[in-house]
Amino acid sequence: MPLSAQPPGSAEPYLLTASLDNARHLSSLLRAVHFQDHATCFATVNGLRVTVEDAKCVQANAFIQAEIFQEFAVQEQTVTFRINLSVLLDCLTIFGTSSLPGTSTALRMCYRGYGYPLMLFLEEGGVVTVCKINTQEPEDLLDFDFCSTKVVNKIILQSEGLRKAFAELDMTSEVMQITMSPDKPYFRLSTFGNAGSAHLDYSKDSDLIEAFHCNQTQTNRYKISLLKPSTKALALSCKVSIRTDAQGFLSLQYMIRNEDGQICFVEYYCCPDENITEEMLRSSCVSLVFTCRDPTTAIWICEDG
Incomplete structure (x- = not known):
């Protein structure tokens, strides 16, 4: 599959790389927390957490464990960035929200670090689309300390x-x-x-x-x-x-x-x-x-x- 190869122009190591055979697994979870335009993403060796807040009164977290991905690699203890969740969802569903029987959209996601965009490589039916989404500096989030x-x-x-x-x-x-x-x-x-x-x-x-x-x-x-x-x-x-x-x-x-x-x-x-x-x-x-x-x-x- 084309997405199994290292993305082009990757002389510098990526802090985060992740691959999914079916991007719909990720987009459905992200839609479940999509009540604000922006989200903060946290990647650790355990997986990906996407956090959305509204008015410092409600917070939503989507947890996608590393085992869900076919490949998941993080080069630092925690990789954090803020992103426009609406744009991310639009990119993940660029081939449509439903696929023909037996087909799915494969995803490879790469992030080089602070100041760089989040890169998405999406492939369906032999067609590959590359999306670059600008990232932002993460904001402070509420800690509900719900141990x-x-x-x-x-x-x-x-x-x-x-x-x-x-x-x-x-x-x-x-x-x-x-x-x-x-x-x-x-x-x-x-x-x-x-x-x-x-x-x-x-x-x-x-x-x-x-x-x-x-x-x-x-x-x-x-x-x-x-x-x-x-x-x-x-x-x-x-x-x-x-x-x-x-x-x-x-x-x-x-x-x-x-x-x-x-x-x-x-x-x-x-x-x-x-x-x-x-x-x-x-x-x-x-x-x-x-x-x-x-x-x-x-x-x-x-x-x-």
């Missing part, structure tokens, strides 16, 4: 359960409230929209929950506008790990299996919202159960007034 020792509550859920929540809860709400508790309601998602309050409960014994480790009751609210970008990763994933720390910071880690059965991860961090008052969320009157597809889950609607 396991600081996690207060953790639930591993089949993604089907969270997709159901986003589909059935009222997305006209400004916030989503998440309750995690060792006691009832165990795991509750709530919204406060134009029609009233909606609550979706999961029992810790639900078939959708694979692991339940809750040490204390926590109720935190998060802006839905910050959570919505994560639905791109949710749509691709098979499992999601939901974690909170003592300050209420939220981690959503999505396990994504590509077409070849390989596992990658996309993680979202989100700050809790402290500016929503109880009066804005309060609704009274009776709760009505309107659906219960799984006997271990239920939804209520509380009408205002």
